[in-house]
Amino acid sequence: MPELPDVEGFRRVLSTCGRRCVTDIEVRDAGVLRGVTGRRLRKEGEGRRLGKAWRHGKWLFAPLDGGPTLVFHFGMTGSLWCCSPDEPFAVHARLVLTLDGARSLRYRDQRKLQGVQLADEAAVGRILERLGPDALAVDRTQLTDLLSARRGAVKSALMDQAVLAGLGNLLCDEILWRARVAPRTPARDLSATTYRQLHAAMGRVLRTSVRAGCVPPRRSWLTGRRDDSESLCPRCGRRLCFGRVAGRRTVWCPHCQP
Structure with a gap:
């Protein structure tokens, strides 16, 4: 995709x-x-x-x-x-x-x-x-302003191309996992510290993925574990959870993303 x-x-x-x-x-x-x-x-x-x-x-x-x-x-x-x-x-x-x-x-x-x-x-x-700012170019203040104005789940906001252009399902799950944010958390309820962590995680994931030309399925990434028969968090080793957010299959770690 x-x-x-x-x-x-x-x-x-x-x-x-x-x-x-x-x-x-x-x-x-x-x-x-x-x-x-x-x-x-x-x-x-x-x-x-x-x-x-x-x-x-x-x-x-x-x-x-x-x-x-x-x-x-x-x-x-x-x-x-x-x-x-x-x-x-x-x-x-x-x-x-x-x-x-x-x-x-x-x-x-x-x-x-x-x-x-x-x-x-x-x-x-x-x-x-019809599009929000490009996700690769948005700064921390812009991201905070965009998300703090949204009532819905943070994953829904990140995937909305009118809010932020470029992020899809794999990227959003990876970014939220790295930032330790549960995907269903209301976007406007995040703290200033969490917005900063989210922006930093987004930058790291995007830079690495752009170099690879895709979201790399590395075993140290959530992306590399989500399709395992027994999907375990690459950070804590606990079982991953699956559900649907914004109509899309969503993967997260309930321990790392409480």
Whole structure:
């Protein structure tokens, strides 16, 4: 499930493609297109050079020089690959951009819950208006202000993209476990010390995950234990608890996160 670290990895994929010209666009499955037809995508995209890609939360933006912006959202199963045009197509390759005839940029997605759109400056602005600040850039004061205004559970607040952009289920569980905060604790009831611990934990988890390109399933991390047949806390060795918060499967340690 792509979260901020994965999408930052996809941004790096785009960067490795360089500022090449889009010489061909092949829509292999129009089910991933959002608000644009394959014909229009080809008309407005082919012949333009890729600009510098940038990310906000789980959204990836690839400007086309002198034209609109390609906007990618990866939903539950999306990914982005840059390879040789001769490489065989992987399963679920839905959209293919050939760059200068030398590289092939491929958007893959099994479930097609989100997808790719073409956006002008105003449309990009509307996307950003719906999102909170990027989780990788938010400072401690901002995080405190954002969470202290929320009545619901702290995990629900962290996962709300309108509050904070980029965090998904795995990241939230990992951050809360490291900060020793129970996921159902009301966000506005946290102490100043706990907000500070939460911000520090979020920074550490995100920095490590961005380097890995995903939330790493290390055995010293909650992420590395949550799918064990007998899931034990990597910190205290006690049995982990499972439940649902914000409609998502949630894992926590009742001893470390009282």
